[in-house]
Amino acid sequence: MVVLLSSQHLHLPFLSPPPSPPKRSNHRTSISMTSSSSSSSSPYSHKDTRRSSLLEFPHLSPSHRELMLDLISTVETRLGPHLLPSAVPPDVAYFQTDSGNSQGSLDIRSGRKDSKIDFILGSWLHCLLPSGAALDIATLFAYLSPKTDAPHLLLEFIQSSPTSLILFMDLLPRKDLVLHPNYLETFYQNTQLDAQRSKLLGVPNIKTYFSSSLYIRSVLSPTAIAMSINCEEGSVDEIMRDYVDSVAKELVRIWLDECAVGGKEIEEDERDDLVRRDDLLKRKTVEIDLASNLPRLFGADAAGRIVDEIQKVFGID
Template identity: 50%
Template structure:
């Protein structure tokens, strides 16, 4: 059950690279490097906001369809709560290492000052490991301001190989569920999240995935979906595609719909509670940066690219 994978399965900036990834990978600004995955004309054109992200050039069809539909659905529903443009400059919207073997794309829209949305972040990472294989980490999350206590939305699908995926799908609590039983009741016991978790559990290829981080185990909600999907039989790649299309995708959409309902009906909280939420949220964000991003990004992309990406993320997170 507990896997030895170094993956942390968390927001994109929380995801550890494989420890096999060479430390010799150095940075190079994406525009100045030839890429195996983007055409020359792509590189020469000024990037449209969010366009680069939505290309998902390294994903299987089902994985790409899922990401595009999920991100589109979320942005459509939240559009009137979000600032129109991304806060991500073009050289962070797409970035890669010197060899072009590791690539990433980041897209962030902040919430309007009048809304409870802090930011919506979507990203993908493509990491080639020395063995020749590659992994793809795709992510979508919506973080809320401390003006509401509604949980954050988190989705991450990691393709470790074409027949092995790890999924994290949750609305993560912002309060201690033992100390605040009404919070547990409102957002988890009375929602249909447990039914959705159980639905995915019925798929025989899924297994509970236990993060090696004790901290992360405490971040996940009681109905959080954290599973590995392994299709080892003949035709495993097709079966994985089928699972993503038939099971992961509808369940991810359903969880998002539940979260959106909670978001739209969430009340504004008082000043004292706001301070408590802010404190806890900040701890989560700081820990994320400290634990993972600050060491793993330089390793994958070199210090300069990492600094560029980190500076954008830190700015948005406020840490």
């Protein structure tokens, strides 16, 4: 995942692990009652501790938590027949430092061999920084296979204080948009993605955010929603509920309809460049994001286990 963090210079979408999660049955029950995403019709089981750890999102505000649950449920319900069960080991599905200051959950479902889905990744990360501030990152990332050239899906919400949050929502292009104007028209112009970005730009306390990483800025599409929210305490949750919620859901709907389900399959001889580009994106994610940040947050041993699992799913050494 290509994700990015703000002033702390973190570019972190994944998370790291250790022992089995602490008992939080009461909290888990309350979450399952607050969102339709955790209904019995959901493609994941309440008895699966890997899934329940991810679905807790225990440090997010109510509106933020319900949005993540809804997005994950929507994607997995729609793509369920194309996905394999999660195979993430317990010490990657949930993890925390010995002090308990940093915790996280990660779940990955790979696509079946005959599908256009490479994998779906969901995660949350909570970390108490030396400054005393708490960092919370919630991520949903969907990667398509070389059978289609349609864009990948990226949603990441990075909160560094009760009054500050950074949004990244995008369909990540897999072709050069200058060399392939039809690609730009099909996935970005005809879908009117820029209209979703404009909805948020008109909201008070929301501004365009520029990552300090030029690489990350080069990966995003022209219609990417890269924005920061800075407001009074308590208002972030209202903005998530009243504005971000509908835009995120529409972005996911467009990706499902036009890319994951509606995207056309490409011929074998068209796939080499696509595979090369996707592999570079995966390797860069590990190099500039995971390998540099995870050890600082969770220590070398835990970080190593996480990176190994991510590389296995990525199909890289």
